[in-house]
Amino acid sequence: MKIITSIKEMQKELDQQRMAGKRIGLVPTMGFLHEGHLSLVREIKKHCNYIVMSIYVNPTQFSPNEDFSDYPRDFDRDVNLAEQEGCDVIFNPDSEEVYPKNYLTYVEVENITKIMCGASRPIHFRGVTTIVTKLFNIAKPHVAVFGQKDAQQAIVIKRMAADLNFDVEIIVAPIVREQDSLAMSSRNIYLTPNQREQALVLSQSLKAAERKISAGEKNAAVIIKMIKNKIEEKHDAKIDYIEIVDQEKLECQTEIKNNVLIALAVKFGKVRLIDNIIVKI
Amino acid sequence: MKIITSIKEMQKELDQQRMAGKRIGLVPTMGFLHEGHLSLVREIKKHCNYIVMSIYVNPTQFSPNEDFSDYPRDFDRDVNLAEQEGCDVIFNPDSEEVYPKNYLTYVEVENITKIMCGASRPIHFRGVTTIVTKLFNIAKPHVAVFGQKDAQQAIVIKRMAADLNFDVEIIVAPIVREQDSLAMSSRNIYLTPNQREQALVLSQSLKAAERKISAGEKNAAVIIKMIKNKIEEKHDAKIDYIEIVDQEKLECQTEIKNNVLIALAVKFGKVRLIDNIIVKI
Numbered sequence: 001m002k003i004i005t006s007i008k009e010m011q012k013e014l015d016q017q018r019m020a021g022k023r024i025g026l027v028p029t030m031g032f033l034h035e036g037h038l039s040l041v042r043e044i045k046k047h048c049n050y051i052v053m054s055i056y057v058n059p060t061q062f063s064p065n066e067d068f069s070d071y072p073r074d075f076d077r078d079v080n081l082a083e084q085e086g087c088d089v090i091f092n093p094d095s096e097e098v099y100p101k102n103y104l105t106y107v108e109v110e111n112i113t114k115i116m117c118g119a120s121r122p123i124h125f126r127g128v129t130t131i132v133t134k135l136f137n138i139a140k141p142h143v144a145v146f147g148q149k150d151a152q153q154a155i156v157i158k159r160m161a162a163d164l165n166f167d168v169e170i171i172v173a174p175i176v177r178e179q180d181s182l183a184m185s186s187r188n189i190y191l192t193p194n195q196r197e198q199a200l201v202l203s204q205s206l207k208a209a210e211r212k213i214s215a216g217e218k219n220a221a222v223i224i225k226m227i228k229n230k231i232e233e234k235h236d237a238k239i240d241y242i243e244i245v246d247q248e249k250l251e252c253q254t255e256i257k258n259n260v261l262i263a264l265a266v267k268f269g270k271v272r273l274i275d276n277i278i279v280k281i
Numbered sequence: 282m283k284i285i286t287s288i289k290e291m292q293k294e295l296d297q298q299r300m301a302g303k304r305i306g307l308v309p310t311m312g313f314l315h316e317g318h319l320s321l322v323r324e325i326k327k328h329c330n331y332i333v334m335s336i337y338v339n340p341t342q343f344s345p346n347e348d349f350s351d352y353p354r355d356f357d358r359d360v361n362l363a364e365q366e367g368c369d370v371i372f373n374p375d376s377e378e379v380y381p382k383n384y385l386t387y388v389e390v391e392n393i394t395k396i397m398c399g400a401s402r403p404i405h406f407r408g409v410t411t412i413v414t415k416l417f418n419i420a421k422p423h424v425a426v427f428g429q430k431d432a433q434q435a436i437v438i439k440r441m442a443a444d445l446n447f448d449v450e451i452i453v454a455p456i457v458r459e460q461d462s463l464a465m466s467s468r469n470i471y472l473t474p475n476q477r478e479q480a481l482v483l484s485q486s487l488k489a490a491e492r493k494i495s496a497g498e499k500n501a502a503v504i505i506k507m508i509k510n511k512i513e514e515k516h517d518a519k520i521d522y523i524e525i526v527d528q529e530k531l532e533c534q535t536e537i538k539n540n541v542l543i544a545l546a547v548k549f550g551k552v553r554l555i556d557n558i559i560v561k562i
Contacts, residue, residue: 011448019300102530104391105410105444111385129386130445133414137446163386164411165418167292249383 002089010091010138022050026141031055032072033081036176036184041085043173044145052139053082054091061127072186107133109156112250116152120240129160136166143169149183151263151276183275195268198234205230206277209262213279218256220244240265283370291372291419303331307422312336313353314362317457317465322366324454325426333420334363335372342408353467388414390437393531397433401521410441417447424450430464432544432557464556476549479515486511487558490543494560499537501525521546
């Protein structure tokens with residue numbers, strides 16, 4: 001497995017692979033790999049025969065008050081895991097390479113980035129769509145994979161790729177959960193044992209919502225209220241949002257008539273967790 | 282010469298040409314071709330062996346009060362001229378193809394798009410960088426050519442292509458002028474004979490500025506004042522801006538120490554004309 005840090009070298013390498021007829025798959029990550037990331041690699045393997053994993057903690061998707069500098073990093077461990085999983089090349093640039101002095105250009109998706117996670121993280125998705133555009137231009141992949149864990153991100157990236165005519169197939173892989181059903185996240189290590197226990201309410205309340213909808217409840221406000229009550233029982237939980245939306249325009253649903261995405265963000269102490277479920281009608 | 286209107290078909294055609302080893306050149310235009318556009322084709326011919334010309338009047342770079350609907354169009358004439366000049370394919374999509382319902386994504390270059398033409402046309406460059414990003418993703422060119430006539434546009438596009446890591450070489454071709462030195466523009470046909478005569482002051486005052494700098498005048502304010510006085514002698518001229526800037530960050534120069542771009546925009550009646558000169562020190 002190669003490790004490349006230069007953009008020019010990366011473009012040259014990938015051009016050669018492309019001309020040699022390889023089908024290139026991109027797995028963008030911010031490193032500190034867990035089972036969730038590795039499941040993305042296994043997923044994309046079905047769709048390509050040359051796998052690029054990018055490992056880069058992208059500063060432009062963090063606001064100044066967020067956890068950019070505290071975001072967990074362990075590059076050597078990541079390299080071993082990526083190699084074991086069968087990646088062909090790791091792209092690991094430094095920030096002067098990605099955002100040189102005098103950098104000025106951003107890619108922005110309107111409307112669907114202003115709500116949910118975008119409401120409390122106003123520049124977040126602009127940073128995400130900018131770095132993904134750059135990675136698409138650097139790796140020129142045929143296919144790229146993103147996790148359903150970041151449901152809004154996956155929808156925003158699909159919109160961006162379609163709008164800007166990127167010739168890249170976007171795959172969304174299912175959420176990977178711990179045995180007790182907490183959604184895997186690099187940020188989970190910052191939970192205290194007690195917060196870790198409390199955080200189980202997220203997946204539990206989403207599952208309860210799914211059961212209630214299956215049992216016939218179609219009023220979104222009732223479902224949201226039920227989730228809210230369950231979460232508020234937990235001492236350290238501070239709800240950012242709970243939304244029931246459609247899966248394309250992210251418009252709030254009042255009556256649950258078609259498949260919906262139920263998504264939430266909740267803080268436990270300083271750790272902000274997200275989780276979601278797609279409920280099929 | 283092929284004419285293609287579908288984005289998918291265009292991507293397929295260009296992928297085939299690329300895999301066959303062709304070096305692809307893109308000439309983005311809004312049609313109503315004149316010698317200026319044809320000089321772009323001649324220029325790019327030196328750098329590639331397969332030429333794509335796009336002909337598309339891009340609505341997102343016009344404000345509601347601007348001349349989008351009045352912008353001159355003559356597709357049949359354009360096709361003949363492009364074919365004579367040796368283009369291999371014309372890309373001529375309609376607006377539902379380029380900006381479908383629910384379109385949300387824009388590419389924006391900060392700072393250098395807020396001054397000069399960007400000050401009086403606030404959404405203009407966002408529209409330009411968005412459509413150029415889309416054309417780059419549709420045509421996947423090795424090289425693209427833009428005219429020095431739109432000096433700020435060329436600088437903004439070079440910044441955007443570098444920032445977003447587009448693997449596209451950007452060429453800027455010199456201004457083509459009428460015999461009496463008026464810079465060629467599709468909008469010139471809207472000048473009355475009298476305005477057409479008055480408009481010669483633009484190139485004349487830029488040339489006079491160049492002579493004055495060569496003769497030793499290094500104070501930018503003095504040069505700007507001289508240009509302003511000359512233009513204001515013309516009855517119908519309404520100055521939008523006259524700026525002396527560097528060629529990368531577009532920062533206003535007070536003392537002319539290095540090569541500078543002198544750029545101006547002036548309205549004659551309803552017709553807004555731009556012109557510029559690079560003065561070498």
